Amino acid sequence: MIKEIQKYDPKLKIEPKDCILRIHKDIRFSKDKSPYNLHYTAFISRGGHKNKSVPGIFLRFSPEMVGIMGGCFSISKERLHNVRTIIDQNPSGFRKLVEDNKAFVQKFEEIKGSALKRIPKNGKRLTGRNL
Incomplete structure (x- = not known):
């Protein structure tokens, strides 16, 4: 592998x-x-x-x-912030990858996991369901 x-x-x-x-x-x-x-x-x-x-x-x-x-698992606060920032800057690109991509949807259906319980300081709640 x-x-x-x-x-x-x-x-x-x-x-x-x-x-x-x-x-x-x-x-x-x-x-x-x-x-x-x-x-x-x-x-x-x-x-x-x-x-x-x-x-x-x-x-x-x-x-x-x-x-x-x-x-990844247990990523640093800085790296998590960077991931969220990139998604926040291009939500349509993220949606295109995980919702409009037929191969992704067929294999994985949707992004699974827990949503944030507290909204980050920038005021936006970032989850796969409501980007």
């Missing part, structure tokens, strides 16, 4: 071992000896599993599901 992604992102220089997320917790001092996760997850991005704030692709495998997700 890394080699396939490198065709589109030649700057991606990462080894498979740097993509695998932790499977087990330290059970030495725990009464609960169950696994940390019941699934295997890999995060392919320039930051690898140590920096999930860099956009990438999550691959999740479990007996119940196989998931392929894109994005």
Whole structure:
């Protein structure tokens, strides 16, 4: 998968071992000896599993599901502000990508997730549903 992604992102220089997320917790001092996760997850991005704030692709495998997700996790306040600003400056372009793009809609239906509970300081509530 890394080699396939490198065709589109030649700057991606990462080894498979740097993509695998932790499977087990330290059970030495725990009464609960169950696994940390019941699934295997890999995060392919320039930051690898140590920096999930860099956009990438999550691959999740479990007996119940196989998931392929894109994005980033726990990004910095500054980076989040930049993303929101770019969307705010071109809402029609964003809508075109996620609503008018037949391939996107067919595969993903819509952007899913939670909406903001507080409006950012610029006074606009930015979500996929009301841009």
